[in-house]
Amino acid sequence: MDEMVLLGDEALALGAIDAGMSSAYGYPGTPSSEIMEYILEYSSSSKDLFATWSSNEKTAYEEALGASFVGKRVLVTMKHVGLNVAADSFMNSALCDINGGLVIAVADDPGMHSSQGEQDSRYYSAFARIMCFEPRNQQECYEMTREAFDISEKFHIPVMIRLVTRLAHSRAVVVPSEKREANELHKSDNTAGWRLLPALARKNWAKLLEDQTDFEKYTNESEYNPLSINTDFTDFGVITTGLGRNYYDEAKIELPSLPSHLHISAYPAPKDKIQKLAASVKKIVVIEEGCTFIEDYLRGYLEQSIEISGKRNGAISLTGELNPDNIRGALGLPKREGLKTEMALPGRPPQLCKGCPHADTYAAINSAREEFDNSIVTSDIGCYSLGALPPHKAIETIICMGASIGTAKGAAEAGFKPVVAVIGDSTFLHSGISPLVDAVSCNTPMTVIILDNGTVAMTGGQETILPSSRLKSLIEGIGIEPDHIKTIVPLKKNHTENVDVIKTEMEYDGISVVISLRECLETARKRKKAGGNK
């Protein structure tokens, strides 16, 4: 097969396609989005593969589960915080008798390049007691994805692939293998394995716990967890996971002796191999991307007392991503330095594009707020989060997808007034509808401003799950008074008018929605380039 240059995300996508995947679902989120982008591009010219974005990670996960139930191989993709949204379906699916291979690709973002947290998804795989693969380069992304489908069908569990930003968004050569056929539709006879009634769920849970022995046998024998012992050097041994291995490989040539080394990329952790390593050295240095997952596992598991060095003792930072430099101290290697400048350099944070509709909405919100002594503006996840920074400084909370509306409701019901929630159209469709229904049920005095730019802008301009034209009828349908559903067009020339609308709704003693409607500039540019109309 021909070599291809692919992002880690794309290599995973191709691995799934070549593994005979029939369906793929996901919700955009940096750094995972390019997995689905690649699959969508492929599926546009393939009859055998169904791929689509979903409203959110939970619906995506459940859609994937359904495809698996009827025997097809299916991939579901999301970023790490998206797994929180899908957690209910994910955790419980671990108790199901998985039929067609179900692989969940989760991209973590250590260092928070484009996220609100740096949680480590390996904990979720251990929490659900399923298996997890952690590739360290593009070729492994490709190969492990296929392996993950095989393991899912062999052990009848969902299998996770954990990516991190640096792998997801780094390009290198991949050598693909033969594409295999998709599964035929085959609904299993064991539908009891899909009904988590307490009596049945107890059985499934007991079986999953029993199966752990098989999972560990696999990871102890897997070539994805290679162990090398150097009996001549016992001062310390090294455990690496994920990209930690790459940085270690580059640094180890500077060490006087090559330490014994275990690389872990298939979980649950390979107990036997860890024991062998621990029995051969006086100390274990752990270099892992993310939280102290393996490090804590060692402390809780090893029978002998052995010094463990890693993030807990400060040898490697607890926060941020690994890099070739911050692992050196743990190995006893000196710091490296480059050139320096005397000049103090100002930061250059990201900002809204010039002419962005959000900027005009924020200008209107800021002017409307001047009419009140005190006010609160909650907000959400998207490009518009940049409205927290100067020169806008228009929003005061950013928590997670959909949280703007719920937190606004709580603040209003605690007696604060006026309360404004600012949320993007895609975030609203992702998880803003349910809290708005809550607000309607209490006629909570608050104003929701939906920034409707017609796209999922921050992650690269994916299509929203519903077009802008359907938003208003959806909002009417859940019972907002039609007189208090307003649409404004965020342009400088409409500023005074827009301020009036927002101010009036802020004064209103009930739930109101203002839709601020103007297409994202990037989306408009792409549409014009493609020669299409809206």
Next chain:
Amino acid sequence: MKYDIILAGVGGQGVLSVAACIATSAMLQGLNVRQSEVHGMAQRGGAVMSHLRISDKEIPGDLVGRGNADMILSMEPLESLRYLDYLNPEGKIVTSSETVINIPDYPDESEIIENVKATGVSVIVDAKAIARESGNMKAANIVIVGAASSYLPVEQKYIEQAIKQMFSAKGEDVVEQNLKAFISGRA
């Protein structure tokens, strides 16, 4: 042989396309390449950087170490100073002289240029003017590639081949303008 490059610029300037051009040419020459990109929030008009690693051997990691970069290749002079800590003392800075002023506290332009020159390893290119002379204002990034090319471990013919590949869909005129921009930048 290994050659590590830090590419720097402002989101929207085309840092990734410059990285792609050099990466493609190195691969055409049969070298190994790893390229780490920045997507998502950081792309929106903020400082962006990309790690590009070229070697005739296997390259384990995606990231360049401190003091290990052989070149800082920057689309913007202020950004060329931001990652100096990565540059080894024998390395080179190749930067465009054209400023992107989108922050209120942007320093005085002459102070920046002085500090870039003070490193003693800089090549400052008036990429925009050279691109204009080549007949395509948009070719400034290719001028920068040209200016960097004499230090890169990649033969000129492969870079030219990569440029042809990059722009072939836009017609022969655009290809010619970019090749001209490359040669002028190299001069």
